[in-house]
Amino acid sequence: MNEIFHTEVLGGLEPGETKQIDDITGPMEKTLSYMFSLNFYGTESSLIDNKVLAQELMQVSRILMRAVPVYHIFPYPIADKIVKNFISADKHLDAILDQVTPVVNGIRSGNIPDDETSFISMLIKHPVSFHNGETNARSASNTALKIARTFCLTKMTLVHTNSFMMYELARRPELVQELREAIMKLDEKPTAKSLNQIPLIDSFLRELLRHKSHTFMHIRAAKKEILLSTGQVIPEGSILIAAVNDAQRDPEMTPMISDVPLNQFDPYRYLKGMKKRRK
Known part of the structure; x- marks a missing residue:
């Protein structure tokens, strides 16, 4: 491991250069x-x-x-x-x-x-x-x-x-700027409640949890039938990680509210969905 570290991380330094690895x-x-x-x-x-x-x-x-x-x-x-x-x-x-x-x-x-x-x-x-x-x-x-x-x-x-x-x-530096501008428009000091009311933050976090749901390693089997907030049902005995992944990424199970495919990250996905519903 030390050999790999010195070759891949610290290698290629010019004379007089140093590289610091921070914890x-x-x-x-x-x-x-x-x-x-x-x-x-x-x-x-x-x-x-x-x-x-x-x-x-x-x-x-x-x-x-x-x-x-x-x-x-x-x-x-x-x-x-x-x-x-x-x-x-x-x-x-x-x-x-x-x-x-x-x-x-x-x-x-x-x-x-x-x-x-x-x-x-x-x-x-x-x-x-x-x-x-x-x-x-x-x-x-x-x-x-x-x-x-x-x-x-x-x-x-x-x-x-x-x-x-x-x-x-x-x-996405442009997204960071948009989020900052949205937060600056708040009339009060940001709180968990007020931040939750910003549509872009809501869309970004929901997409984060949707697209990365498999990382939470829900490897247990469902002890009973589970009804998701989307109306989808996970049958008893199903492995949660597989069922949730299908529910979030399978086009046949999840409505397309954005032009971006479900297997790609789109921070504006639910924002676009809101606009479509308003129309």
Whole structure:
């Protein structure tokens, strides 16, 4: 691997030239954390710029990635002991709880405004339901743990989406300019809600999820019949990645709302669809 690196990456330098390879893990994690924060906490929340919370969430995610193979290799009782004794995330979860609890209590008491749609607001307002039908108000600790769990489960989706989003934007500087102009026209500070109302952003993100749906690796089989928002049905027992790919790319299943073929990326696809429906 080192030989390939020096030949392909560092080779071809002229005398006196140097090439630096930067690790983008840190900046990428910060970007993902900020994207996560906007939807989970809202644009005005103190948790957005909370570096301790962002770092602890990343630590829990890394620990989870190390713990999963252990459960695959060893029987559950043995794996559970290994994880609890050597790969425990308890101290990081406690740190997350310390950061989230004051905000949850502040929102409940009315000391912190709650006038913006966010995941944390939804968690606070919706009680916990039990199998016996009873419900209880969600505690601050339950809210914090739910946030940590959801972050770990959505991190890979964010990584894939963000990677392809950056790639497609880098290839289309004119699209970047159009998006900037649309955002600048907003009468208020951009929020998750206001950005979602910009047709071009909506079209771009929907096309991103449509065209790159196979990257999310839904290799499980459907446990029951699934009805998609498009009206299409995935039969019970079907492999999700294949069914979703057919639903998004097969011309016989997906209506053509753009002149661009379904196997090509078109950030304006749903924008064109809106215009056609208006006509």
